[in-house]
Amino acid sequence: MKITSLSPPATAIAIFTAAVFALTATAHAAQAPPRPMRSYPAPKNLKVLPKNLTGQQVHHIMEGWAGSLGVHCNTCHAEDPNHIGPNGRPRLDFASDSKPEKSTARLMVKMTRDINENYVSMVPVKSGEPTPKVTCGTCHRGHKDPEPFVIPHEDRRGPEGMPPH
Template sequence: MKKFLTIVSLALPVFLTAAATIRSSDSAKYTNLKVLPKNISSRDLQSIMADDFEDGLGVSCGFCHANAPDGHGLDFASDAKPEKAITRTMMRMTLDLNKRWLQNKHPRLGDPALVVQCSTCHKGQAFPDGAEPQ
């Protein structure tokens, strides 16, 4: 019995720490979201980034997101790159087109039911006509 209690007392903190870590990462709080919902789930955010931007525009994260100040990874909240502002404008345009002209009353990014999506014009290229602006 003493051995069992020792094992439980050692294992319990590890289990609770792991459970808290999993729960906090699932309900991650993202900062500086201006078009996407403030309470977006990690899964939905990753899906939008992968499907709409990586696939739809053929770009990786660093196309819109600036490098982190410490040089490790990206600073997703930063507005340092103009591409991020352009992307937000394009996201709003896409939602507006679907709502105003295509009668989608509640359009949301990442919804496959959207008639107009990033890939509609971009077709896997960062710039719709294939030529980078001058």
């Protein structure tokens, strides 16, 4: 259908529609600009995680640890005073081993692995049920230092109403 063959009102509508379409498209583009993919550099100082992990995979694991402990990255990673970020604060030097929490976290990775490989994997499970697994969150539950467990009062009874030992 050629615009020249249309009656003047139809032409106006066609042009109007095209203009609205163009505007909507522009608005849409403004709302959702193509975001550049964040790139995560390949790790260079892994001692307990597999050395062939990509930067993206390491980042994913790190978000899990931070969430399990209820902390931010800077709990384990030291600031690099020579690299100031766009917010005016020093960037974190992820490869640095200067924070004791990072060393403790490495110990924890080895401990968790040992618990799973040498103990939890021995627990009998019904066929078809998944192998149970201990994770950082099993103990930490969103806290840097796992909270001491207090037995709820109503459960403080031994067999046949006997007091607990």
